[in-house]
Structures are given as C-alpha cells and as structure tokens.
Amino acid sequence: MINSKKLTIAAGVMALAVQSLDLSAATLRIDNGAEPGTLDPHQSSGTWESRIIREMFETLVSHGPQGELVPGLAERWEISDDGTTLTFHLREEAQWSDGEPITAEDAVFSLRRLLQPAMAAYNANLYYPIEGARAINSGEAQAETLGVEALDDHTLRIHLVRPTAWFMQALAMNEAAPLPEHYLSEHPDNWIAPGRTPVSGPFSLSEWVPQDHITLSRNPAYFAADSVALDEAVFYPIEDANSALNRYRAGSLDISYSSVPSQRFDWVQENLPEALRVSxxxxxxxxxxxxxxxxxxxxxxxxxxxxxxxxxxxxxxxxxxxxxxxxxxxxxxxxxxxxxxxxxxxxxxxxxxxxxxxxxxxxxxxxxxxxxxxxxxxxxxxxxxxxxxxxxxxxxxxxxxxxxxxxxxxxxxxxxxxxxxxxxxxxxxxxxxxxxxxxxxxxxxxxxxxxxxxxxxxxxxxxxxxxxxxxxxxxxxxxxxxxxxxxxxxxxxxxxxxxxTALVSPRVSGWHPTPMNVHPLRYVSIEE
Incomplete structure (x- = not known):
C-alpha cells in the first residue's frame, strides 16, 4: 500500500554439458523446468523464462533474499503526497555490461517499448496506472505520450493516473527493467544473443544451446558485483519431474524447480529431507x-x-x-x-x-x-x-x-x-x-x-x-x-x-522459500 506521505527509500545431452563446465568455478546447476521461448523481458510469460531474465536485467526496484522489495538500479525514490508522482534516482555508478552508462532514458525507452501493441506483452495491463499506458497499448496513442520522463541522466519520473496499491511491485517485475536503448536501436531484432547482449544484472548470457542448457556468467560491470558469490549459473530445461529428481540424486543438479513427482513425494520426504523445500x-x-x-x-x-x-x-x-x-x-x-x-x-x-x-x-x-x-x-x-x-x-x-x-x-x-x-x-x-x-x-x-x-x-x-x-x-x-x-x-x-516444491542441495546457501518463489542468485552461494 502506498503511504500518502512523501516517502524516501534509500539503498541500504545434460551429462555432456555438465562435463564441459569449469568445475573449479563456483557454478550453480539448476533444473529450470522448460526451454525458454524468449529471454526478451517484454515478450516472456513463463517462470522458466523469468528466472533467467531476472538475473540479466536489473529493475529499478528489486527483490531481496527473502523476496522483499529493495532498491535496485534506483538507489532511492520519492512518492508524492497524492501518490501519483514517483521520482526515482538511479545509481550513478550503474552501467551496462558493455561499459555504457545506464540512464533514465533507458528506463523511459523500455516502458514505452513494453506498452507498444506489437510487443503483445503478457503483463502490459499491470502498467495501465501510468498516464497514457492503456491508450498506447490499445493502439490509440503514440508511445511518446506515456507519462514517464527523464529529468536528467539519473532521475526518472513516472506519472500515475491514480494512486495504485500494488504499483511498486509491478516495477520489480522483469517487464519494467530498463533496457539498453543504445544497443536495441541498432539491433531491434534477435537482440538477445550469447556474448553480445548488454545486461544490467548480476549475470550475462554466455551460452544458449536450445533444449540443452543456458549458461549465465558473472557480470563484472554489475553495480554490486563484489557481493555476487557465483561465477556461473547453468539452467537445464528438464520438463520431466522424474528425470529432474534422478539427476538431482546423481549429483548433476544443485537446485530443481520441477515439482517433485507426486508418486515419489513420500520417498523424497523420507530420503531427501534436507533437500526438500515445501512452502x-x-x-x-x-x-x-x-x-x-x-x-x-x-x-x-x-x-x-x-x-x-x-x-x-x-x-x-x-x-x-x-x-x-x-x-x-x-x-x-x-x-x-x-x-x-x-x-x-x-x-x-x-x-x-x-x-x-x-x-x-x-x-x-x-x-x-x-x-x-x-x-x-x-x-x-x-x-x-x-x-x-x-x-x-x-x-x-x-x-x-x-x-x-x-x-x-x-x-x-x-x-x-x-x-x-x-x-x-x-x-x-x-x-x-x-x-x-x-x-x-x-x-x-x-x-x-x-x-x-x-x-x-x-x-x-x-x-x-x-x-x-x-x-x-x-x-x-x-x-x-x-x-x-x-x-x-x-x-x-x-x-x-x-x-x-523444490529440491535444494545442502551445499547451497542464501536460497529462501518465498510466497512468490523469487530467489535472486545475487544472494546465493554454493560450497565447493
């Protein structure tokens, strides 16, 4: 709920793939449940996509280790007394992985892109509280009429039609992440590619072998890179829960997000109690x-x-x-x-x-x-x-x-x-x-x-x-x-x-059950 008073919030196949990893690195191996159809934040809709996108593109408002809202690319923000004007102050040190600065214009560009009808963004309606958003999304107005503006390189202002109880949560979603305008303007199509897509989050996309695995590597340009313990995270698209369980038991997975097979749930409770997380x-x-x-x-x-x-x-x-x-x-x-x-x-x-x-x-x-x-x-x-x-x-x-x-x-x-x-x-x-x-x-x-x-x-x-x-x-x-x-x-x-229901190795630290099932890898480590 938005407080009516002004707020200021300050920062406080698979076996071969496993064998190819550099096991001397801090590598987390994750069963992700399915093959992503896309890693474009504006065109994804599945949890198996959002888990990866969240690590690549930081949002203005982010999630903490327990799923709570914390400052992300914005180190602080203010909300007007009437709850309709939100002003965000971006971190001056924040930059894309290619070295370009992350600016308020990137946030404006992304929100405008999100609401364009051609994007067919799955959760576009969650941004209708922004002035002009509904008309833009329905094709009745131009994207430039959206109620967002860059006051300067590091100050973003969002104008809402009305106070909205849940809007700060919407800004923590993947869809609201600023995107690299400088890159997308030159590569509007197929812009998600290993080794070249500029990212703002703790990890960048280094490898994508369809139906086999996706590898994310630590992004040294991330504003909090020094606090990231993992070197790599490898996501496997395992749709069969029995296969995921068998791979976990074999030691080739550290986390499995495929639901534990119901017919083997009792066995897992008895034999893997230290790994089973039910919440x-x-x-x-x-x-x-x-x-x-x-x-x-x-x-x-x-x-x-x-x-x-x-x-x-x-x-x-x-x-x-x-x-x-x-x-x-x-x-x-x-x-x-x-x-x-x-x-x-x-x-x-x-x-x-x-x-x-x-x-x-x-x-x-x-x-x-x-x-x-x-x-x-x-x-x-x-x-x-x-x-x-x-x-x-x-x-x-x-x-x-x-x-x-x-x-x-x-x-x-x-x-x-x-x-x-x-x-x-x-x-x-x-x-x-x-x-x-x-x-x-x-x-x-x-x-x-x-x-x-x-x-x-x-x-x-x-x-x-x-x-x-x-x-x-x-x-x-x-x-x-x-x-x-x-x-x-x-x-x-x-x-x-x-x-x-998830399986989490006892070697993994910093992973916490949350009602939203959000587990940022920025806070996760693994005992080698």
Whole structure:
C-alpha cells in the first residue's frame, strides 16, 4: 500500500554439458523446468523464462533474499503526497555490461517499448496506472505520450493516473527493467544473443544451446558485483519431474524447480529431507475455457456442469498428496489482500452436484447419447497428464468425450496465448503478490481475457475500482465482489492452490522459500 506521505527509500545431452563446465568455478546447476521461448523481458510469460531474465536485467526496484522489495538500479525514490508522482534516482555508478552508462532514458525507452501493441506483452495491463499506458497499448496513442520522463541522466519520473496499491511491485517485475536503448536501436531484432547482449544484472548470457542448457556468467560491470558469490549459473530445461529428481540424486543438479513427482513425494520426504523445500506459493492451477461464440464453452451451462462434476479433493489428496489446497476460486488463499469468494456449489454434496450437472448438460443438448467432443490441451509433465486423465473420467458420465493434446511448454502456452484451444490446462504464477494480478488477467485486455475471450463490463469496473482504493478493508470487499462475479460466470475451472516444491542441495546457501518463489542468485552461494 502506498503511504500518502512523501516517502524516501534509500539503498541500504545434460551429462555432456555438465562435463564441459569449469568445475573449479563456483557454478550453480539448476533444473529450470522448460526451454525458454524468449529471454526478451517484454515478450516472456513463463517462470522458466523469468528466472533467467531476472538475473540479466536489473529493475529499478528489486527483490531481496527473502523476496522483499529493495532498491535496485534506483538507489532511492520519492512518492508524492497524492501518490501519483514517483521520482526515482538511479545509481550513478550503474552501467551496462558493455561499459555504457545506464540512464533514465533507458528506463523511459523500455516502458514505452513494453506498452507498444506489437510487443503483445503478457503483463502490459499491470502498467495501465501510468498516464497514457492503456491508450498506447490499445493502439490509440503514440508511445511518446506515456507519462514517464527523464529529468536528467539519473532521475526518472513516472506519472500515475491514480494512486495504485500494488504499483511498486509491478516495477520489480522483469517487464519494467530498463533496457539498453543504445544497443536495441541498432539491433531491434534477435537482440538477445550469447556474448553480445548488454545486461544490467548480476549475470550475462554466455551460452544458449536450445533444449540443452543456458549458461549465465558473472557480470563484472554489475553495480554490486563484489557481493555476487557465483561465477556461473547453468539452467537445464528438464520438463520431466522424474528425470529432474534422478539427476538431482546423481549429483548433476544443485537446485530443481520441477515439482517433485507426486508418486515419489513420500520417498523424497523420507530420503531427501534436507533437500526438500515445501512452502506456500502464490499460484493457481486451473483450466481455461475458450469462451468465444464458436466454442461449446460459450454456454455457461456447460461450464457450470464441468465445475460441478470435478472432484478436486481426489486430485489434491489421492493423485498429488503434497499439500495443495482444492479450490473453487481463482485468487490463491495465501495471496495478500484478503480476497475471498467461491463457486456456488462448494457446499453441495457430490450427489447433488452430479444431478445438477446432468440437468445442465441435458439442457445444453448433451449427454451419453449425444456426447460433447472436447480437446483438452496440457503441457508435458506426468502429473498434468494424470490430472487430465482423471478429469476425463469424472466428466464421462455427463456425456463428455475428451481428446488429450500434449505438447512441450513453449508450444502449449503459445497456443493458449493465441486462443487456439477449447479447454487448456493453465498454471498462473503471481508476478505481484496482490489479487489484482489474478483478477486483472480476466479483465478486458488482460492476458487471460485475451486468451479466452472473456468480457464482463461489471467485472472490469470492479477490478479497475479495486486499484484506486487504498483502504485495506474496502479494497478486500471490492476484490471479493470482483472475484465472485468471475466465479458466478463460471469463466474458468479452478482445481487447486499450488504449494512450491523444490529440491535444494545442502551445499547451497542464501536460497529462501518465498510466497512468490523469487530467489535472486545475487544472494546465493554454493560450497565447493
């Protein structure tokens, strides 16, 4: 929450790859879960991309070792009494890895680029509080009209349309990182390349072998380079959790971010207790409906029926068993802000739910004699497949025939982002610890709205209203009302609130569980 008083914040395949490393260096080996589709901060959307981008491009406001907000490229900042003018003072010693100074103009350039429609930035709506941002992103205004200005080389001013409770968190996201204007102006395309992309963060991109590994090397030009203990971090795109676990046990990984396979979770608890890290996570596992007119899910009766027939406790307790919370909501309960609400069937018996589901499907024209044919998309992971198969079995009595379509993460999410699906598995990981991150995604121009075609003007107004409110109790009430509107539309099929499960070697220091699952490598070291 922004204080109304002026604030000043001051700085206080794989085996071969492993063999090729210089083992005399302080090298951290990380299972990253998937192959990045891009490392451009304005075009990425996956956590497996953001983990790497965060190390390459420092933001004005950064994350500390416990996930807290700390000064980054800006050593201090002030917020006006009315909460609408933010002035950032960049570190004079900050420079790009090619030796060029990092300036306020780089920040202006980056924010303008982020909001250009051609970027199709996944989280662009989180920057709509900036004057002119929405109009620019919708193609109604030029980027130069954005309410950001460089007062001098090291002073940036951002003008907001209104005070916004969560905006400082948005500035800590990868998308808000200043980018090297001097380099991008000469290399606008394919500008991310090993050995030549200027970076501002603690690590630079030194090697990228697709589907094999990405190596980041310590950036000696980083403003806090003396405090960085690691020489290298190597990221492996391991999508199969069993493979990741086996590689960790073999000693070829120091950290694994692939979720521990549910069928081996008990074994890991017993045999690797010093490595297993389980913690609350601001993330939601759900299925997206394509709500466009040509889709069978444009009929709310079908959406409600599938939600009614879904036995969430079977998935969380019998299939997974790692502490996930079965949900009939979108905003995870661990999220700050106090948002509540749930789908209307939550307190009904399963028999009553199934009877109601059959009635709805029959009214919509479907049943065992006239089945609904649906393609269900999911990305590669054994647990995703097990959940998809379980859902197909749960819906079979309603007359729903499911065809499974499996693809690797980049292909899957590209299809979802383009709206090329009927029913799709989705994992939404918060980029800010605020309900707006989830609810804003389903507002018009939000990422989920673009993917699914969802639109509800009353919902949009509630979400917009919530960002203007600084009183915590009133804001929680409006956010809850917004979520309930979305749930009453059965716009999605929620399954559970995530928990984060990771494997972290006892040799690793400085890695801390955080609700946002942010672990800056600047603070991490490894015992050689």
């Amino acid at each position: 609350p996570f601001v993330a939601e596992y759900f299925y997206m409906f394509n709500l466009r007119e040509e889709s069978p899910f444009s009929d709310v009766r079908v959406r409600e029926a599938l939600n009614l027939a879904t036995r969430r406790e079977v998935i969380t307790e019998q299939l997974l068993g790692m502490g996930q919370i079965p949900s009939s909501w979108l905003v995870p309960r661990v999220t700050e802000g106090g948002t509540r609400g749930q789908m209307a069937f939550a307190d009904m018996s399963m028999d009553a739910r199934m009877a109601r589901a059959r009635e709805l499907m029959q009214a919509a024209g479907y049943g065992p004699g006239n089945p609904l044919q649906v393609e269900l998309r999911y990305n590669t992971l054994e647990d995703h497949k097990r959940i998809a198969v379980a859902l197909a079995a749960m819906w079979k009595p309603l007359g729903v025939d499911i065809t499974l379509n499996n693809s690797e993460a980049a292909t899957h999410y590209a299809a979802v982002n383009e709206g090329n699906f009927e029913l799709a598995r989705y994992g939404m990981v918060a980029t800010i610890n605020d309900p707006y991150d989830f609810l804003g995604s389903y507002a018009t121009d939000g990422s989920a709205a673009r993917s699914t075609g969802y639109h509800n003007a009353a919902y949009d107004e509630l979400v917009t209203q919530s960002s203007r409110i600084l009183d915590d109790e009133e804001r929680a009430r409006v956010l809850t009302q917004a979520q309930q509107t979305l749930l009453d539309d059965y716009a999605l099929l929620p399954l559970y609130d995530y928990v984060n």
